[in-house]
Amino acid sequence: MTNLFSPQESGNFQQNTGFVTPSTQTLEKLQRRVPVVGDKAIIDLINGIQINKEMLRYRKNRGWFGNLISKLDGSDNKRQILLDGNLIAGQEALANWVLELTDSLKISQTALEITQNSLLEARDAIRHQKQRLQKQEDAINKLSEQFNQLAEQVHQRLNNIESRIRKLEVRVAANEDLDHIITAWAAGQTYSQLPWAIQIALLAREVFSSSVINYELETGDKERYRQLLVNKIIAHSKQLPNSFFGIGDLLEQTWISMNNDDRELTAGLLEIRSIPQKRLTNIPHLFVIGTTLELATLPEEVRPNKPAQSAIYLCRAQIDSISRTTDAREFITTIVEETANDCLTIINNISN
Structure with a gap:
């Protein structure tokens, strides 16, 4: 970035002149706040200098008689007003640009704060969601263990029931065979x-x-x-x-x-x-x-x-x-x- 005055030049200027204008103080504060103001100010200053050079060149070319006529017919006054208007317009443009830049920076900072808050909220939401997911996973794991235990208990009970049914079937078959054999023998059939x-x-x-x-x-x-x-x-x-x-x-x-x-x-x-x-x-x-x-x-x-x-x-x-x-x-x-x-x-x- 280009500064209007270096620290040394600024000190020399103040020492030579013996005073510091309010506009200079304002510009220095603004430059410290917004460094790019220096670049823009230089550009506008150069534009103003170019205009002033053109005006001076015009005045020199006219000579004394031309200047006298300009004063008599008022054209010189108009040119002075035009020059002053040009300088005022340049300063206003500079002020508006600085305000716009400052507002833009404020908006950007606000946007950053909003974005940061949103990110923080998103982080908290993700953290809470992760905690909920962890709780759900723990609940699912616990439910899975309970289900496995229940399945094992059911499996054991089914095995016990099947074993009891099988024993009952075998016992019934054994009773029937024994009764049939003994009955036939006791009746003299065998x-x-x-x-x-x-x-x-x-x-x-x-x-x-x-x-x-x-x-x-x-x-x-x-x-x-x-x-x-x-x-x-x-x-x-x-x-x-x-x-x-x-x-x-x-x-x-x-x-x-x-x-x-x-x-x-x-x-x-x-x-x-x-x-x-x-x-x-x-x-x-x-x-x-x-x-x-x-x-x-x-x-x-x-x-x-x-x-x-x-x-x-x-x-x-x-x-x-x-x-x-x-x-x-x-x-x-x-x-x-x-x-x-x-x-x-x-x-x-x-x-x-």
Whole structure:
């Protein structure tokens, strides 16, 4: 920016003249406030100087007589008025321009303040919106956690309900199969004309080949239907001895009372020769029954005199020691337990 007076010139001027005009003070203050005023003032001053030069050149060219005529006819006065008017117009234009510039700066400052306030309001609004969004996000996360917990609870309840329904279905099926098997046996429709020891072994095999074994597999309950079967056999059987008896004697009477066809049929149903040794260790009583029937089906010339006693001896030598005497409940319970466990072993081996 161009200044009208440098600090040194301004001081010299004041020192030489001895005073400072009000217009000079005003211009200096205005220049300090609006630096571009100096540029504009210089331009207007130069324009004024150019006009004054033209006026002086005109006066010099006219000479003394021309100037005298100008004074007489008033043209010189008109030119002076024109010059003064030109200077006044230049000063007014300068003043108006400065005022316009000042007003423009005020408007710009106001606009800046308004813009700043708007930006501050926008910042606050954005901050509040961010806080609201954060609260909403926290609420959504909390709701999501609650929903997940609820879903997990519902899932667990559904699983529990499905498990209970499945157990109920399996239990109903086991009850129906057991009732059907026991009812047919008690009515003499199955295993008729067979000795009661053979009937118990075959009956237990039929029961634990039905839905009863599925119940034990899915629930792990190995007591309910085993005890129920023992009680039903004891309640419906009419051939059970009332006192202790020898297992060998019972089995000897059993095979002797059977005809050849029933011996061969039951020997095939209860055969133990194809059963692995690992399974045989868990069914010693069934081993004795099956071995007795197999030995009883041999021709007379090679058949032992007492197949049951021979079977007990083989069991003690190859499998396990068993008691020589028992009663009806203990014998039935043992046959039922061995049969049920053997059926579970077969199913587990197939599944694996």
